[in-house]
Amino acid sequence: MSARDLSELRNEVDRLDDAMLDLLIERMAVVQHIASLKGDRDLGRLALRPAREAMILRRLTARARGRFPAASLLQMWRELLGATTSAQAPLRICAWEPEGRGAIRALARNHFGTLAPVRSAETAEEALRSLGDGSAQIAVLPLPEEADRWWRSLLGDGSRPLHVVSRLPFLDGSGHSHPQAFAVAALDPEPSGIDLSLLVFETTPDISRARLCEALHAAGLAPRPLATLHDDAESSVLHLIELDGFLAPGEAPLAACLEPLGSRILRVTPIGGYPRPLSEAELG
Numbered sequence: 001m002s003a004r005d006l007s008e009l010r011n012e013v014d015r016l017d018d019a020m021l022d023l024l025i026e027r028m029a030v031v032q033h034i035a036s037l038k039g040d041r042d043l044g045r046l047a048l049r050p051a052r053e054a055m056i057l058r059r060l061t062a063r064a065r066g067r068f069p070a071a072s073l074l075q076m077w078r079e080l081l082g083a084t085t086s087a088q089a090p091l092r093i094c095a096w097e098p099e100g101r102g103a104i105r106a107l108a109r110n111h112f113g114t115l116a117p118v119r120s121a122e123t124a125e126e127a128l129r130s131l132g133d134g135s136a137q138i139a140v141l142p143l144p145e146e147a148d149r150w151w152r153s154l155l156g157d158g159s160r161p162l163h164v165v166s167r168l169p170f171l172d173g174s175g176h177s178h179p180q181a182f183a184v185a186a187l188d189p190e191p192s193g194i195d196l197s198l199l200v201f202e203t204t205p206d207i208s209r210a211r212l213c214e215a216l217h218a219a220g221l222a223p224r225p226l227a228t229l230h231d232d233a234e235s236s237v238l239h240l241i242e243l244d245g246f247l248a249p250g251e252a253p254l255a256a257c258l259e260p261l262g263s264r265i266l267r268v269t270p271i272g273g274y275p276r277p278l279s280e281a282e283l284g
């Protein structure tokens, strides 16, 4: 290849870079128009819409069909979505990174982008409090383990209920040991078409977690129990379980599968709904 060919091809790359940047600028202007319609800033609300973002990312990775590395595509668009969300309304993050549970702050940064400041909290409770006092709009916490109790506070009937709205990272490298986290915000979950739900089942102590999961399995809900808490008076037990689908209590098939357990199910409270992360296998 001659020096002339190389310089022509580099000119072509420069032309494409300019065109891509012009498109990003044009996209940002459309997002600002969307922002004025949604009115999140005036309502003191987060501009983030995890379901819409997941639909964009799934569509683009399918469209790329391996012609551009999917993991890079996802990371580039996560940065873009972070920039467009930050441009609409404040987006500050408070992350709880307990010892030995992985790089949660880095996970938050990779997901929400470089523009969103990530502050550290000493405890999960402190991270959740930051949502109440307005010093952050998103709390990022590692997936609960048995000893964690923070998820219990999402059961409260606050005037602006907090929900788990995302599971991080969006590209799930299951099989590798990598940290996973929940993003909590004062935002109502919306369905993206392929979703997971996080529910708290309050039961009488005489039914085991295994029995509860068996009933959920039978309805094809693929339960993944995360944690169980016994209340001080031993009169009820709280089970935190992630299920396939965007579910609401009282809705079929949840209501139907719990019916045989009768009055031993005291209460079912959804505390989260979020897009199911893409698996590496799905990317092909």
Ligand SMILES: C=C(O[C@@H]1C=C(C(=O)O)C=C[C@H]1O)C(=O)O
Pocket (backbone or CB within 6 Å): 031, 034, 035, 047, 048, 049, 050, 052, 053, 056, 080, 081, 084, 085, 088
């Ligand atoms: C533009 C919007 O706000 C945010 C930014 C998005 C984007 O850049 O495409 C998508 C979803 C939201 O997180 C929107 O709600 O559509």
